[in-house]
Amino acid sequence: MTIVKRNNSVFPSIWNDFFNDDFFRNTGLSETSATTPAVNIKENEEKYTIELAAPGKKKDDFNIKLDQNLLTISSEEKSESTEEKKDENYTRREYRYSSFSRSFTLPDAADNEKISAHYKDGVLSIEINKKEEAKVKPTRFIEIS
Numbered sequence: 001m002t003i004v005k006r007n008n009s010v011f012p013s014i015w016n017d018f019f020n021d022d023f024f025r026n027t028g029l030s031e032t033s034a035t036t037p038a039v040n041i042k043e044n045e046e047k048y049t050i051e052l053a054a055p056g057k058k059k060d061d062f063n064i065k066l067d068q069n070l071l072t073i074s075s076e077e078k079s080e081s082t083e084e085k086k087d088e089n090y091t092r093r094e095y096r097y098s099s100f101s102r103s104f105t106l107p108d109a110a111d112n113e114k115i116s117a118h119y120k121d122g123v124l125s126i127e128i129n130k131k132e133e134a135k136v137k138p139t140r141f142i143e144i145s
Contacts, residue, residue, distance in 0.1 A: 036100045045136045048110060048128040052102070055122030062124060064117055069110070073124070074101040109134030 040051040052073060054062075065072045076099040106112065106128060114129035 036102065039102060041104075045130075047130055048107075050104065050126040050128070052124040052126075053122060054119075054124055057119075057122075059119040059124075062117075062119065064126065066106075066112060066115065069106045069108075069112070070103055071106055071115075071126070071128075072101060072103045073126070075099060 037052050037054045039053075040049075042049040042051070050071075050073075054075065057075065057077075061075050061077060063072075063074045065074075077097070079096045080094070109130050111129045111131045115126065117124065117126045119125075
């Protein structure tokens, strides 16, 4: 059975409040909440790449920390807007706070000394080079004497 929203002239505000609730929208998130950014992890013969989707941020909004083999990417943003109307003696304040933290355990093959990061077009990319001994060596033929 499908729930259909109708205009009911007897109790319009009650029904509108009920059916406009986030529970029935089935979005999983309210309009003011933030989500944890999606992450892609790629690997090739030379390096690992972590791509984190975070549009609308600046590179200064991110903190990247390496503790032993644990790489942590985090961001925290706070903002406040105030609207005052002097003739009505009315003040409205809206606070917004969003933060996230993602942690990744680096494999033994990762070279912890050779990590770089850049932010472009809403994507934070972190490149982690592999240690020389972990890189795939080309096949070579050994001469028999």
